[in-house]
Amino acid sequence: MKKIPTILFVAVVSLMLSSCGVNSALILNNNQNSTMVQLSSNNYKVIDKVSGSAEVEYILLFGGLNKSQLYENAYSAMVEKANLVNSSKALINIVTEEHIGGVPPFYYKRTITVSANVIEFTQ
Structure with missing residues (x-):
């Protein structure tokens, strides 16, 4: 019986100090450009991987x-x-x-990170 308050205290402290978070990743073509690029031949090289992020904090749901402005x-x-x-580069494999x-x-805090590969056309 004496151990119940101790166990309850440890459980409450563990819950308060634990991290609560949810992750999700989307692989979408959110790019609405009408440019068509053929990547079937060996006329490009991958030169970099870039990412950008934005975050917002909410207190009592305010x-x-x-979400759309955060993504932008x-x-x-x-x-x-x-x-x-002023270069012949493009972004491919965009992941949100x-x-x-x-x-x-x-x-709670919402963080959106968008990353992509940068390719440069050689021909």
Whole structure:
């Protein structure tokens, strides 16, 4: 009987100190460009892998950006790092990852990370 309060205390402390989080990854073609590129021949090389992320925090379900704006911010950060201006480069294999952590509904943080491979055309 004396061990029950100790066990209950350890269980409560363990739950309070544990991390709560959810991850998901999506492989989608969110790029709405109408450019057609043929990658069937050996006319390109993979030169880099870039990523961009954006996060928002919510307290008592009140917070900043919605999910689509968060995705746009992460995508913009990735494209900026890719340095695609005035070159024959393109982004391929775009992957979107989302992580939600915290203790909902009191506090949680949503992080969206978008990553892709940068290719450069040689011919």
